[in-house]
Amino acid sequence: MPVSVGVMASGRGTNLQAIIDAIAARSLDAAIKVVISDNPGAFAIGRAEKHGIKTAVVTKDQYPLNEDFEKKLISTLNASGVELVALAGFMRVLSPLFIRAFPMRIMNVHPSLLPAFTGLSVQKKALEYGVKFSGCTVHFVDEGVDTGPIIIQAVVKVMDDDTPETLAERILLEEHRIYPQAIQLFSEGRLEVKGRKVFVHGVARGTVDEPLSLENPLATIFNSSPSKKTRKTR
Ligand code: GAR
Numbered sequence: 758m759p760v761s762v763g764v765m766a767s768g769r770g771t772n773l774q775a776i777i778d779a780i781a782a783r784s785l786d787a788a789i790k791v792v793i794s795d796n797p798g799a800f801a802i803g804r805a806e807k808h809g810i811k812t813a814v815v816t817k818d819q820y821p822l823n824e825d826f827e828k829k830l831i832s833t834l835n836a837s838g839v840e841l842v843a844l845a846g847f848m849r850v851l852s853p854l855f856i857r858a859f860p861m862r863i864m865n866v867h868p869s870l871l872p873a874f875t876g877l878s879v880q881k882k883a884l885e886y887g888v889k890f891s892g893c894t895v896h897f898v899d900e901g902v903d904t905g906p907i908i909i910q911a912v913v914k915v916m917d918d919d920t921p922e923t924l925a926e927r928i929l930l931e932e933h934r935i936y937p938q939a940i941q942l943f944s945e946g947r948l949e950v951k952g953r954k955v956f957v958h959g960v961a962r963g964t965v966d967e968p969l970s971l972e973n974p975l976a977t978i979f980n981s982s983p984s985k986k987t988r989k990t991r
Pocket of ligand 1: 771868
């Protein structure tokens with residue numbers, strides 16, 4: 758049976774589109790029962806409508822009290838028979854009231870390698886910090902902000918000439934790859950949460966020729982002459 762998913766999105770909805778496309782390509786066994794936005798102008802709503810998916814707009818203007826707002830979100834998701842809530846660029850922090858309605862049944866995608874760089878503008882924060890790698894994380898949502906148990910992460914190299922926009926673009930490609938994968942693992946009942954850790958059952962080990970570590974810049978740097986710039990500053 759495909760898992761019944763409710764997607765919540767505030768903006769352009771490219772992650773929603775990746776989930777829709779993965780379902781169409783049959784690499785994801787899921788059914789999107791409803792797409793909810795807190796933003797009436799969200800492009801995500803149009804994407805859902807184009808694919809005949811039920812939509813709902815629930816705004817803070819309609820429900821100024823956070824408790825009422827979240828109760829409306831919960832009742833909309835429950836009325837649609839949603840088993841898993843997928844946050845896809847939903848730009849609001851959800852309170853314990855909402856989180857407790859779907860314990861370990863809410864996923865989020867975040868554009869950094871958590872726990873580094875929580876919150877907003879994280880690609881800018883990663884560049885300013887000078888990290889050599891960034892990436893993205895799909896995690897279950899708990900009562901903290903970007904703190905829930907991690908399901909999948911993908912690593913993206915940071916380039917010297919990256920801007921927040923170019924880095925965000927490359928990270929987004931990885932988000933589109935790993936978010937449907939994480940939902941598929943949930944759908945297959947292969948995710949087990951024990952404390953902070955998510956165990957993925959049934960992974961065939963030793964079948965992929967993966968390096969045990971990554972380096973950026975590449976190790977081949979040691980075959981070339983040391984940088985004059987570095988020498989001068991010593
Ligand atoms: C994505 O990069 C997602 O990781 C981020 O918002 C973007 C939404 O893009 N979410 C967060 O920062 C949540 N903390 P999309 O609307 O095209 O899917």
